[in-house]
Amino acid sequence: MTRYYEDVQPGRELSALDKGPITPAHIMRWSAAVENWHRIHYDQTFAKEHDKLPDILINGSWKQHVLVQLMKDGLGPDGWLWKIQFRYKRMDVAWDALKGNAQVVEKREADGLGFVACRIVLLNQRDEVSTAGVGVGVLPLKGGRTVPYPFVPKPDYPVFALAAD
Amino acid sequence: MDRQENYAKYQGMQGEPQTAAMPLERDTLRRFVQAIMDQDPAYYDEAYAAKTKFDGLTAPPLYPVHAFRLPADVPDPLAVVARDPSADGTAGIMGVSFGLPPIESPYRRLLNGGNEIEFYRSLRVGERAVAQPKYADVTLKEGKSGHMLLVTVETRFTNEAGEPLLLNRQTLIWR
Numbered sequence: 001m002t003r004y005y006e007d008v009q010p011g012r013e014l015s016a017l018d019k020g021p022i023t024p025a026h027i028m029r030w031s032a033a034v035e036n037w038h039r040i041h042y043d044q045t046f047a048k049e050h051d052k053l054p055d056i057l058i059n060g061s062w063k064q065h066v067l068v069q070l071m072k073d074g075l076g077p078d079g080w081l082w083k084i085q086f087r088y089k090r091m092d093v094a095w096d097a098l099k100g101n102a103q104v105v106e107k108r109e110a111d112g113l114g115f116v117a118c119r120i121v122l123l124n125q126r127d128e129v130s131t132a133g134v135g136v137g138v139l140p141l142k143g144g145r146t147v148p149y150p151f152v153p154k155p156d157y158p159v160f161a162l163a164a165d
Numbered sequence: 166m167d168r169q170e171n172y173a174k175y176q177g178m179q180g181e182p183q184t185a186a187m188p189l190e191r192d193t194l195r196r197f198v199q200a201i202m203d204q205d206p207a208y209y210d211e212a213y214a215a216k217t218k219f220d221g222l223t224a225p226p227l228y229p230v231h232a233f234r235l236p237a238d239v240p241d242p243l244a245v246v247a248r249d250p251s252a253d254g255t256a257g258i259m260g261v262s263f264g265l266p267p268i269e270s271p272y273r274r275l276l277n278g279g280n281e282i283e284f285y286r287s288l289r290v291g292e293r294a295v296a297q298p299k300y301a302d303v304t305l306k307e308g309k310s311g312h313m314l315l316v317t318v319e320t321r322f323t324n325e326a327g328e329p330l331l332l333n334r335q336t337l338i339w340r
Contacts, residue, residue: 036255
């Protein structure tokens with residue numbers, strides 16, 4: 001369903017998602033899907049003894065797609081995720097349960113489109129920050145034009161002064 | 166004593182464009198979206214996808230960074246793991262520098278300093294991703310426990326027709 005610029009407000013949630021516990025099977029499925037054979041993601045003996053890690057690690061490369069999904073789903077099929085920036089704040093290991101949240105911080109109109117800046121975060125089951133960042137999306141205005149696709153940013157589009165952490 | 170001048174040759178250095186070994190296939194996309202647990206029908210439902218702005222099945226926005234797999238005719242990258250118990254399994258992987266020559270430095274510990282990504286278009290089924298990497302910035306800094314090298318790799322992704330897909334700026338911290 002279309003989400004319009006007028007539907008989102010600073011201080012409100014844009015979207016949330018819950019990926020639940022990420023088991024060794026989930027981590028292996030990701031490693032296989034992208035053909036990343038780094039052993040810290042599936043070989044527990046190697047992860048603990050060679051890299052001195054507490055357990056096999058959830059891939060940062062997987063977590064970035066979760067942040068993208070969080071913003072994309074919040075913006076809906078007629079919106080566009082323009083920018084995302086993020087930093088990994090802690091390691092997540094097998095059986096950690098990750099959930100994401102995007103909060104609208106600021107919004108502005110330009111060029112007949114609505115620009116929305118959000119703080120985005122992934123938390124573990126102890127509500128510790130796994131990954132934190134900022135997402136900027138583009139939404140149509142009610143009665144306005146559609147968000148162009150492909151999206152070609154113009155130099156005078158809004159710049160939001162939000163740091164990733 | 167390390168100096169900024171030691172890294173001058175890397176500033177702005179561009180790598181060779183890298184083209185994905187294969188165009189995006191439906192089955193590859195199916196496995197990928199199952200792994201990220203995103204059941205957006207634009208990724209698998211042809212009839213639905215045809216009515217969207219994508220006009221057909223497309224990959225998730227950030228998929229192109231994972232489109233670069235080993236072709237079938239290269240030496241087995243896991244062979245080294247069987248010979249060397251300390252090998253980490255990453256031999257042959259494209260990694261984050263997308264074929265840029267490694268920066269020669271005394272630092273051995275690598276941390277991810279974060280990403281900034283701009284999206285323009287999604288990769289469609291049947292398209293092949295192309296990556297054009299460059300060292301956008303290489304800065305030596307004095308940290309609490311000695312020097313660290315901040316490297317920003319900026320990679321432009323397009324399809325083979327040169328249509329922009331996304332721009333990924335990744336900061337690597339070497340200590």
